[in-house]
Amino acid sequence: MLDYLGLESDLATEERMIRDTAREFVDQQVKPDIADHFVEGTFPTDLVGEMGELGFYAPNLSGHDLPDVGERAYGLLMQELEAGDSGVRSMASVQGALVMYPIHAYGSDEQKDRWLPTLASGEEVGCFGLTEPEHGSDPSSMETRAERDGDEYVLQGSKTWITNSPIADVALVWARDTSAEDSPVRGFLVETDRDGVSTDKIDEKLSMRASITGSIGLSNVRVPEDNVLPGVTGMKGPLSCLTQARYGIAWGAVGAARDCFEVAREYASDREQFGSPIARFQLQQEKLAEMATQITLGQLLAYRLAELKERDELTPQQVSMAKRNNVEMAREVSRTAREMLGGNGITTDYSPMRHLANIETVYTYEGTHDIHGLILGHDLTGIPAFE
Amino acid sequence: MKILVTVKEVAEAADDFELPDGALDIDERYLEYDLNEWDEYGVEEGVQIAEENEDTEVVSVTIGPERSEETIRMALAKGVDRAIRIWDDALEDVAFLDVEARARILAAVVAEEDPDLVLTGVQANDDGFGATGIALADRIDFEWAAVVNHLDLDVEGGLAHVHRELEGGVEELTDVELPAVLSIQTGINEPRYASLRGIRQAQSKEIVPYELADLDLDADVTDSPLSLTSMYEPETESSATVFEGSPEEEADQLGELLGEMGVVEG
Ligand SMILES: Cc1cc2nc3c(=O)[nH]c(=O)nc-3n(C[C@H](O)[C@H](O)[C@H](O)COP(=O)(O)OP(=O)(O)OC[C@H]3O[C@@H](n4cnc5c(N)ncnc54)[C@H](O)[C@@H]3O)c2cc1C
Numbered sequence: 001m002l003d004y005l006g007l008e009s010d011l012a013t014e015e016r017m018i019r020d021t022a023r024e025f026v027d028q029q030v031k032p033d034i035a036d037h038f039v040e041g042t043f044p045t046d047l048v049g050e051m052g053e054l055g056f057y058a059p060n061l062s063g064h065d066l067p068d069v070g071e072r073a074y075g076l077l078m079q080e081l082e083a084g085d086s087g088v089r090s091m092a093s094v095q096g097a098l099v100m101y102p103i104h105a106y107g108s109d110e111q112k113d114r115w116l117p118t119l120a121s122g123e124e125v126g127c128f129g130l131t132e133p134e135h136g137s138d139p140s141s142m143e144t145r146a147e148r149d150g151d152e153y154v155l156q157g158s159k160t161w162i163t164n165s166p167i168a169d170v171a172l173v174w175a176r177d178t179s180a181e182d183s184p185v186r187g188f189l190v191e192t193d194r195d196g197v198s199t200d201k202i203d204e205k206l207s208m209r210a211s212i213t214g215s216i217g218l219s220n221v222r223v224p225e226d227n228v229l230p231g232v233t234g235m236k237g238p239l240s241c242l243t244q245a246r247y248g249i250a251w252g253a254v255g256a257a258r259d260c261f262e263v264a265r266e267y268a269s270d271r272e273q274f275g276s277p278i279a280r281f282q283l284q285q286e287k288l289a290e291m292a293t294q295i296t297l298g299q300l301l302a303y304r305l306a307e308l309k310e311r312d313e314l315t316p317q318q319v320s321m322a323k324r325n326n327v328e329m330a331r332e333v334s335r336t337a338r339e340m341l342g343g344n345g346i347t348t349d350y351s352p353m354r355h356l357a358n359i360e361t362v363y364t365y366e367g368t369h370d371i372h373g374l375i376l377g378h379d380l381t382g383i384p385a386f387e
Numbered sequence: 388m389k390i391l392v393t394v395k396e397v398a399e400a401a402d403d404f405e406l407p408d409g410a411l412d413i414d415e416r417y418l419e420y421d422l423n424e425w426d427e428y429g430v431e432e433g434v435q436i437a438e439e440n441e442d443t444e445v446v447s448v449t450i451g452p453e454r455s456e457e458t459i460r461m462a463l464a465k466g467v468d469r470a471i472r473i474w475d476d477a478l479e480d481v482a483f484l485d486v487e488a489r490a491r492i493l494a495a496v497v498a499e500e501d502p503d504l505v506l507t508g509v510q511a512n513d514d515g516f517g518a519t520g521i522a523l524a525d526r527i528d529f530e531w532a533a534v535v536n537h538l539d540l541d542v543e544g545g546l547a548h549v550h551r552e553l554e555g556g557v558e559e560l561t562d563v564e565l566p567a568v569l570s571i572q573t574g575i576n577e578p579r580y581a582s583l584r585g586i587r588q589a590q591s592k593e594i595v596p597y598e599l600a601d602l603d604l605d606a607d608v609t610d611s612p613l614s615l616t617s618m619y620e621p622e623t624e625s626s627a628t629v630f631e632g633s634p635e636e637e638a639d640q641l642g643e644l645l646g647e648m649g650v651v652e653g
Contacts, residue, residue, distance in 0.1 A: 013456075013457055013460060013590065014586055014587065014590050016457065017457070017460065017461060017464060017581065017586045017589070018583060018586055020461075021464075021580050021581050021583075021586065024580065025580055053582060054580055054581075054582045054583060055582045055583030055584050056583070059583045065584075067582075067583040067584045067586075067587055068587070069583055069586075069587060073583075077583075
């Protein structure tokens with residue numbers, strides 16, 4: 001895989017071993033039939049437990065028998081998974097960064113003991129319910145409500161575009177607690193087999209097809225007050241999770257782009273037109289040069305982010321910059337790679353168009369490209385454009 | 388019980404490499420290093436035995452330069468308890484080690500570790516001698532079985548029930564008394580991936596470096612009646628006939644060819 005500045009030769013043994021294991025896993029367990037899953041619109045559910053056994057869910061967290069690897073190693077893992085398919089990386093991101101992370105950071109001891117082991121092993125699946133039909137980029141306007149009734153809460157509302165909701169055992173639902181002053185946003189752990197919970201699958205996707213997406217309907221759902229995450233109140237809860245996941249996306253996008261680049265480079269060397277490999281033509285070489293340059297810049301961003309995160313100095317705005325840039329980069333690279341493959345490029349026989357289709361989701365979820373621009377604009381000028 | 392698993396880091400050449408006339412080896416820049424495929428199965432077999440039998444230690448041994456530590460560490464990440472790596476200036480200087488030299492060095496390790504069971508790969512996918520395991524058994528006077536593709540260990544009885552794969556798809560069922568050397572065939576098990584937890588733990592597992600002198604051996608162990616005289620890519624001759632036309636036409640052409648070759652009459 002392209003590593004033009006030799007960043008990987010500076011990795012520690014442990015990091016290189018994690019990269020190699022993830023790469024081998026993707027080559028053997030993901031790549032052979034991911035295109036079929038993409039065509040069928042199914043997720044390779046066998047991977048859920050296999051990735052759990054290998055410790056791919058929230059490996060950067062400590063305690064509770066979690067691997068506690070460094071942030072760079074975690075990034076490398078996300079990069080390798082997304083080189084396989086964005087859907088596989090999404091599975092790991094949602095389970096690890098969006099469900100296990102908040103339980104780990106804000107959960108009670110009972111909640112941690114109840115959920116972390118089975119989520120880590122993949123025996124149970126979690127999902128993260130923030131987006132609603134009427135509130136996407138502006139989640140703080142959410143309408144989902146929780147009303148206290150004795151030592152229970154009654155939840156009412158609906159969430160949509162929720163990765164894995166149809167196969168989830170538990171949904172972390174963000175809702176406004178209308179029984180508290182100013183109706184703050186709280187996190188509720190809702191077992192999906194509770195009365196009043198529905199999780200319908202969204203079938204008409206043309207992107208992220210090898211990933212299951214659905215809605216969460218909440219109709220008078222009763223949960224004990226012990227199911228509320230005690231450690232966080234307000235939008236900081238969901239937003240802090242998103243910062244974790246976006247960090248992984250900044251790395252993952254580099255992986256998808258590198259896979260596209262390698263496919264295009266190989267194809268250009270093999271495919272002959274006008275009596276020689278198309279890689280001989282300057283137009284194609286310029287495309288490869290540009291792709292390699294942009295991938296390398298994205299890689300540098302990701303590596304620097306890892307250093308800052310390891311030191312606990314990473315700001316959400318820096319993550320926004322990397323998510324915004326790297327996903328846009330992957331979008332351009334996958335499109336260029338697709339184009340270099342000519343007619344073959346539009347099939348599932350080659351990865352670029354699948355990556356390209358997936359990236360449309362990655363461009364939109366976890367804060368759209370535009371919204372990250374606004375976050376940066378706010379940080380740079382002090383003026384929030386979205387209020 | 389103690390199990391010694393011999394492992395080797397092997398070089399794999401890139402698809403397109405150049406071999407200048409007179410070169411005795413493929414240039415470093417075309418090579419990538421990885422654990423020998425057969426040894427993956429040996430490691431997995433050893434680790435599975437340890438998981439099924441209490442108080443079993445799995446030790447890996449390799450002959451290789453410092454570079455090979457990362458490959459060996461992967462075996463530690465998959466459950467091997469500790470490792471021994473033998474390297475020496477005298478080994479650095481020789482072009483390749485023959486079977487005899489390897490067997491002598493490994494025999495010295497066996498003398499030191501006193502294992503009940505030694506697992507080796509059937510062969511290494513670089514030099515492919517396919518003889519180290521058996522040569523070692525001969526030298527240390529252990530029972531042995533080669534090309535083992537199924538192993539059922541009776542620890543208490545000190546007996547290994549093995550299936551051996553023979554030429555032509557024949558299987559031999561044999562009982563081998565411990566201590567024994569078994570050379571392990573691919574497919575005997577399904578080698579695991581290293582888990583992230585395993586990789587973390589492997590960082591603090593021990594890889595003890597040995598020089599020849601530590602094993603009471605000296606540089607003459609590398610003396611060999613074999614020497615590498617040349618290396619070249621064999622000419623590959625392939626003649627493929629592609630039939631074209633409708634299925635009927637293709638069948639006619641095939642029939643004609645088979646007739647010409649005397650496979651069928653007519
Ligand atoms: C496959 C998939 C999986 C997903 N998984 C999850 C999940 O697991 N959990 C979850 O909670 N959500 C999930 N989402 C939802 C995702 O986070 C939202 O789609 C995203 O936040 C955008 O919201 P929206 O679709 O409502 O678009 P909108 O917010 O309606 O945006 C529409 C367009 O308007 C632009 N826009 C919005 N506001 C502004 C502004 N102020 N200035 C300029 N432009 C603006 C946007 O950039 C965008 O281009 C998923 C989405 C997809 C597609």
